[in-house]
Amino acid sequence: MTEKIRASFDRIAEQYAADFADELTRKPYDTALLRDVARRCRGGPVLDVGCGPAAHVGRFVAELGPRVIGVDLAPRSLTVARRLNDPTLALVAGDMHALPFASGSCTGVVAFYSLIYEAEPTAALVELRRVLRPGGALLVAVHAGEGFDHFSEYKGLPVDVELHWRSPTAFAGQVAAAGFTVERVDVRPPYPFEHATDRLYVTARAG
Numbered sequence: 026m027t028e029k030i031r032a033s034f035d036r037i038a039e040q041y042a043a044d045f046a047d048e049l050t051r052k053p054y055d056t057a058l059l060r061d062v063a064r065r066c067r068g069g070p071v072l073d074v075g076c077g078p079a080a081h082v083g084r085f086v087a088e089l090g091p092r093v094i095g096v097d098l099a100p101r102s103l104t105v106a107r108r109l110n111d112p113t114l115a116l117v118a119g120d121m122h123a124l125p126f127a128s129g130s131c132t133g134v135v136a137f138y139s140l141i142y143e144a145e146p147t148a149a150l151v152e153l154r155r156v157l158r159p160g161g162a163l164l165v166a167v168h169a170g171e172g173f174d175h176f177s178e179y180k181g182l183p184v185d186v187e188l189h190w191r192s193p194t195a196f197a198g199q200v201a202a203a204g205f206t207v208e209r210v211d212v213r214p215p216y217p218f219e220h221a222t223d224r225l226y227v228t229a230r231a232g
Contacts, residue, residue, distance in 0.1 A: 027098065027120060030142050033184035034077070035101035040180055042078035042105050049085050054213050056085065058164055058226055059135065063089035065162045066133035070094050072156065074121050075139020078105035080114060082137045087114055091133070096124065121149045126156045133162040141167050141188050146196075150203035157231040163205055167191045169212050169225035193225050205229035 034041070049056055059082065062071070069092030073083030076095030087093040096119040097103050103116050110116070119125045121139060134153050140146045153163060170190030178184060197210045209228040215221050 027122075029185045031099045033179075033186050034097075034099035037179045037182045037184060038078040038099065038101040038105045040182060041102075042109060044180075045077065046079040046081050046109060048218075049081055051216065051218065054224075055137075055166070055226075058211075058228065059085055060089060061228075062086060062133055062135060062162050062164045063091055066091045068092065068132060070131050071133040071135065072096055072124070072126070072131050074124075074134055074136040074153065076102075076106060076116065078102040078109075080106040080110050080116065082135055084110055084114055086135060094126075096121070122152055124152055124156050128155050129158045131156045131161060132158060133164075135164045137166040138168075140165055141191075142186055144173065144187075144189055146191075147199055147203060150200055150205075154204040154231055159231055161231040163200070163227070163229045163231065165200070165227045165229075167196065167225050167227075168220075169193055169223040190222065191225055196225065197227055200227050200229050204232050206232050 063086045071086055071091045071093045073095040076083050076097045080095045083093045083095040094115040096117050098120055106116050168190045173187050173189040175187050176184055193210050193212055197207050201207050207229045211226040213224050
């Protein structure tokens with residue numbers, strides 16, 4: 026599964042960046058949550074896990090003050106992200122199941138739509154907890170719902186990915202079981218320009 030995701034995002038990196046680089050300018054709900062994370066994580070580092078070729082989530086947080094490190098699985102995504110962003114935004118290759126950071130070394134983690142590509146997110150959540158210091162902040166965004174869908178193309182480019190929807194109650198339970206104290210579970214309807222799924226946000230702190 027990891028290799029399929031890496032290959033798929035390498036193929037679509039340029040198009041994906043073009044589509045999403047400025048999306049936060051139209052997402053006040055998301056930016057409010059990210060501002061809260063930035064406020065709680067002064068200094069950093071904050072990891073933007075699954076930063077993608079735009080690295081726009083990490084860039085937004087970094088502009089609010091904390092030191093941010095974007096992490097992504099796909100080499101081409103990182104190449105594009107380095108071109109689009111200020112070099113002060115660090116970008117590192119890494120798998121969310123084995124992050125290249127010491128235990129307890131981070132003040133926060135944001136993971137926007139990077140925990141949607143496999144049926145069982147527990148191993149990744151445990152790894153996110155490992156790199157956070159006690160009390161460190163976690164903000165995860167996923168698609169709300171049940172089941173999954175398979176996608177074989179993105180705007181005419183071939184991909185091979187599954188997107189798994191998350192039940193708010195079940196996903197919050199998985200976050201808690203990974204060693205977090207869940208603080209908020211929020212669901213919002215999609216904005217008109219988004220894929221037509223409700224969006225689920227879990228805000229938590231490392232126990």
